[in-house]
Amino acid sequence: MLIELKDVNKTYFGAQPLHVLKGINLGIERGEFVSIMGSSGSGKSTLLNILGILDNYDSGEYRIGGKLIWDLSESKAAEYRNKMIGFIFQSYNLISFKTAVENVELPLFYQGVSRHKRHEMAMEYIERLGLKDWAGHYPNEMSGGQKQRVAISTALVTKPDIILADEPTGALDSKTSVEIMDLLKELNEREKLTIIVVTHESGVANYTNKIIHIKDGVIGQIDENRSHDAMRFGSEGVLK
Amino acid sequence: MYDLFTEIWSTLRQNKLRTTLTGFAVSWGIVIIIVLIGTGNGLMNALMNNAVDEVQNIISVYPGLTSKAYNGIKENTRIRFDDRDISFSEQTSANIDRAFGNLEFSDTLSFGSEALSSEVYGVDPLLKDVWRIRMVSGRFINKNDLLDQSKHIVIDQDAATQLLGDDKDYSKLLGRYINVGNIPFKVIGINEAEEQSWGHSSYIPYSTARIMRAEGAWLSRITLEFHDIDTKEANEAFEKAYKRSLNTFHGVDPDDTRTAYMRNYYLSNQEMGKAIRIMRLALWILGFLTLLSGIVGVSNIMLITVKERIHEFGIRKALGAKPLSIMKLIVVESVVITAFFGYIGMVIGMLADFVLDKTLGSHPMDIGIIQLYIFKNIGVGFDVALEATLLLIVAGTIAGIIPAWKGAKIRPIEALRAEK
Numbered sequence: 001m002l003i004e005l006k007d008v009n010k011t012y013f014g015a016q017p018l019h020v021l022k023g024i025n026l027g028i029e030r031g032e033f034v035s036i037m038g039s040s041g042s043g044k045s046t047l048l049n050i051l052g053i054l055d056n057y058d059s060g061e062y063r064i065g066g067k068l069i070w071d072l073s074e075s076k077a078a079e080y081r082n083k084m085i086g087f088i089f090q091s092y093n094l095i096s097f098k099t100a101v102e103n104v105e106l107p108l109f110y111q112g113v114s115r116h117k118r119h120e121m122a123m124e125y126i127e128r129l130g131l132k133d134w135a136g137h138y139p140n141e142m143s144g145g146q147k148q149r150v151a152i153s154t155a156l157v158t159k160p161d162i163i164l165a166d167e168p169t170g171a172l173d174s175k176t177s178v179e180i181m182d183l184l185k186e187l188n189e190r191e192k193l194t195i196i197v198v199t200h201e202s203g204v205a206n207y208t209n210k211i212i213h214i215k216d217g218v219i220g221q222i223d224e225n226r227s228h229d230a231m232r233f234g235s236e237g238v239l240k
Numbered sequence: 241m242y243d244l245f246t247e248i249w250s251t252l253r254q255n256k257l258r259t260t261l262t263g264f265a266v267s268w269g270i271v272i273i274i275v276l277i278g279t280g281n282g283l284m285n286a287l288m289n290n291a292v293d294e295v296q297n298i299i300s301v302y303p304g305l306t307s308k309a310y311n312g313i314k315e316n317t318r319i320r321f322d323d324r325d326i327s328f329s330e331q332t333s334a335n336i337d338r339a340f341g342n343l344e345f346s347d348t349l350s351f352g353s354e355a356l357s358s359e360v361y362g363v364d365p366l367l368k369d370v371w372r373i374r375m376v377s378g379r380f381i382n383k384n385d386l387l388d389q390s391k392h393i394v395i396d397q398d399a400a401t402q403l404l405g406d407d408k409d410y411s412k413l414l415g416r417y418i419n420v421g422n423i424p425f426k427v428i429g430i431n432e433a434e435e436q437s438w439g440h441s442s443y444i445p446y447s448t449a450r451i452m453r454a455e456g457a458w459l460s461r462i463t464l465e466f467h468d469i470d471t472k473e474a475n476e477a478f479e480k481a482y483k484r485s486l487n488t489f490h491g492v493d494p495d496d497t498r499t500a501y502m503r504n505y506y507l508s509n510q511e512m513g514k515a516i517r518i519m520r521l522a523l524w525i526l527g528f529l530t531l532l533s534g535i536v537g538v539s540n541i542m543l544i545t546v547k548e549r550i551h552e553f554g555i556r557k558a559l560g561a562k563p564l565s566i567m568k569l570i571v572v573e574s575v576v577i578t579a580f581f582g583y584i585g586m587v588i589g590m591l592a593d594f595v596l597d598k599t600l601g602s603h604p605m606d607i608g609i610i611q612l613y614i615f616k617n618i619g620v621g622f623d624v625a626l627e628a629t630l631l632l633i634v635a636g637t638i639a640g641i642i643p644a645w646k647g648a649k650i651r652p653i654e655a656l657r658a659e660k
Contacts, residue, residue: 054558054653074649075562082560093555093656097254109243110560154559 001063002161002194003028003051008060010046020046021057022217028196030161033188035197035205038214045166047214048198052085052164053077065161082110086155086163090170092147094139094154100146101126101135104153111158125153129183145176152183156193163187163195169204181207206230248573255545262541263581266632269534270582273527273628274589274620275596280523282601282618284516297466298370298505299479301329301486303458310493319490319499321459332485335466335478340364343449344460349395349442351403351418358399358440360420362449364463370505373443377411378429385428385445392445393418393425396433399440420444423452475507531631535578535639542574542643553647554655563648570647574640575633582632586625593619 003026010021020043028034038044049055050062053069062069064084072080087093094103101122108118126135129149139147148168155163165184169177185207187193197208205211206228213220223230252259303319321341329339343362348355367373368380376397385392395403395418400410403418410430417424425444434441469478479502487494546553553566597618604613620628 049653052558054656055651075564078557078560078562081558087558089656093558095552095555097250106556107559110556110562110565115243158560 001027002030002032002065003196004061004063006061008050008057008062010043010050010055010057020217021050023060024214024217024219026212026219028194030194031188031192032210033185033195033197033208034210034212035199035208036212036214037199037202037205039200042214043217044198044200044214048164048166048196051162051196052087053081078110082107082158084161086158086160088148088151088155088163088165088168090167092139092144092151092171094147094150096139099136099138100131100142100150100153103139103150104157107154107158121157122153125157126150129153143176144172145179148172148176148180149183152180152187156187161194163193165195165197167199167201167204168197169199169201177204244568244572245576247569248576251545251549251573252577258541258545259577262538262577263584265537266531266534266578266581267585267588269531270585270628270632271589271592272530274586274624275592276527276530277520277523277624278589278593278619279596279600279615280519281620282597282615284519286613286616297335297469298366299464299466299482300370300503300505301462301464301482302460302501302503304498304500306492307496307498308493310496311491313492317492319492321462322457323459325459325462325486325489328486328489329462329464329482332482332489333466333478335469336464337467338465340366340446340463340465341459342367342461342463343446343453343457345449345453347421349399349403349418349420349440351413351416352405354403354405356399356402356440358395358442360442360444360449362446362453363443364446366465367443367463370463374432376430376432378414378427380429380431381443381445386447388445389447389451390445391423391425391448392428393420394429394431394443395427396431396440396442398433399442400427400430472507472510475504479504528631531635535635538574538578538636538639539642542570542640543646545573546570546643546647549647550650550655550658553650554652554658557652557655567644567648570644571637571640574643575636578632578636578639579629582629582636586628590620590625 005024005026008021008024009019012018012020024047036044036047046055050057053072056071064080069080094100095106098106101119104122104126105118108121113121123132123135126132129152131146131149131153134142134146134150139150142150148171163184168184169180172180181204184195184197188195188209195208197204199205206225209225211223211225211230213222301321303321305319306313306315306317309315323341326339326341330336342364345360346357347360349358350356361367363381365380365382365386373380373394375394378394380394381392384390395413397410400413401408404410404413413427414430415427417426419425420442431443464482466478469475483497483500483502484494487496487499490499492499553561556566596615601613601615601618
């Protein structure tokens with residue numbers, strides 16, 4: 001089991017305490033391509049933040065590859081994120097004053113990889129995602145699809161255990177969305193990457209092999225979706 | 241380090257206006273510091289006309305008037321000094337090593353057809369240091385002149401120029417004979433003209449003056465060389481005791497304080513040194529306070545920068561940036577801004593000092609009767625420039641620390657949620 005969650009709870013203490021995750025139990029194997037689906041307010045973003053070690057949880061256990069993720073210092077958390085997790089965000093989260101290749105280099109920079117080596121590695125991924133001619137461009141000179149490809153390169157470049165994609169097609173048109181989802185699918189099949197997609201779009205979820213439904217802070221049904229027919233949408237590659 | 245600087249360069253380039261404005265605040269602070277300290281130095285240089293150097297225990301005693309009748313001597317009787325006072329002074333205290341007198345008179349100096357009037361001082365060689373006489377050519381009166389009662393004279397450069405018929409090459413007069421009254425004297429030295437003097441001053445050996453003036457001519461002052469009296473209190477006690485015995489020697493009221501005036505070079509030098517140190521400190525404090533506003537400015541701007549870049553820091557943290565690396569990014573940026581613009585400010589400040597020195601510093605202020613230098617040698621030394629640079633780096637670090645702390649401690653999810 002690559003990812004194991006046992007009775008994970010999370011409450012936001014505001015003016016009105018909000019119990020967002022109410023005992024999450026979940027296991028994800030290495031090489032799985034799963035989606036976590038839920039409407040807004042279901043707790044899926046909180047779950048994603050905990051999975052990505054961006055946020056901590058109040059009780060329960062969260063293990064990645066057997067390693068307990070609990071009570072980490074900021075530095076340790078940063079180190080784990082850097083080594084184990086690759087993020088793909090809805091809003092791409094590229095640094096605007098850095099070129100595509102410089103963005104991809106950044107996680108390697110924080111690993112202390114030498115300048116030459118990391119440029120080489122970053123260029124390799126940029127090329128694999130078909131952005132060779134765009135390596136020297138800044139994010140605002142690229143289309144949404146291209147930006148998301150840069151973000152995917154950034155997520156892949158450190159060879160992480162888990163790819164976490166938070167609404168990866170949320171800001172893209174339907175054609176590009178299909179391209180990106182095809183890309184993720186291909187990465188999962190060819191490179192045996194573990195990919196977790198968090199989405200509220202059933203069409204996107206339909207691309208994945210397993211759909212985990214989350215509602216009101218608890219895991220609902222889990223659909224096996226090998227044949228990609230669990231959802232009404234997306235069966236013919238139409239996402240929106 | 242290279243990576244850090246490329247990072248910083250790219251962010252600075254992003255915000256040209258902001259970088260320039262921040263930089264201006266810092267540059268301005270440094271310009272003010274350098275100009276303040278530079279002109280302060282100029283002011284002090286003009287006041288002292290020289291750097292403070294240690295002067296031995298020396299007191300000059302000037303005769304005064306009695307302030308009360310005593311023992312048949314009327315009030316307002318002039319005290320006169322002659323050679324007996326010299327030998328008396330040497331015997332009156334074990335602390336006094338030597339006493340010597342000054343004779344002072346006005347006479348006409350002439351050379352060829354040129355003539356001018358000058359104060360002529362019969363002096364001891366020691367007075368060169370006490371009076372801070374600076375030679376521009378030749379030498380001052382020395383011990384041999386004194387022993388030989390030689391007819392040697394030191395005149396100032398203005399007098400020399402005038403005697404040569406307005407020839408600026410005053411050293412031509414060196415070795416030539418000029419007349420003092422109608423006695424020929426050999427010019428052995430030329431000294432820098434006193435800037436704040438009322439007329440010309442010339443110096444001849446005391447012993448020569450002694451012969452020229454009739455026996456019993458009054459001394460204009462007696463100078464005492466003494467030792468082992470270091471503190472202010474000891475000096476005051478010494479002066480008091482000396483005055484008492486001097487009064488007794490002259491048969492006037494021992495407690496009469498107005499019979500003689502004393503100038504204690506050792507003490508006044510010490511006081512001057514203290515005053516200068518205080519002034520220098522005050523200038524540094526003023527300068528530092530000015531710089532402080534620059535630091536606050538930088539700190540403020542860095543805070544805004546951090547706020548604007550929160551989302552970016554969130555991305556970096558998600559990708560594995562540790563708090564320390566974010567902190568380093570901000571602090572080094574702050575140091576780079578302050579150091580770079582501070583350096584520019586320093587160069588401008590030194591240029592300003594240079595210009596001020598060439599204008600204010602080299603033209604005396606004419607206040608009617610005399611010409612007065614208010615500033616002299618405006619500028620700062622290499623040490624001050626170095627100190628200012630160090631101060632800048634420290635200031636930059638301080639300015640960066642609070643914003644850096646803010647940037648480093650924000651949690652990644654909050655940072656990612658922040659608006660771009």
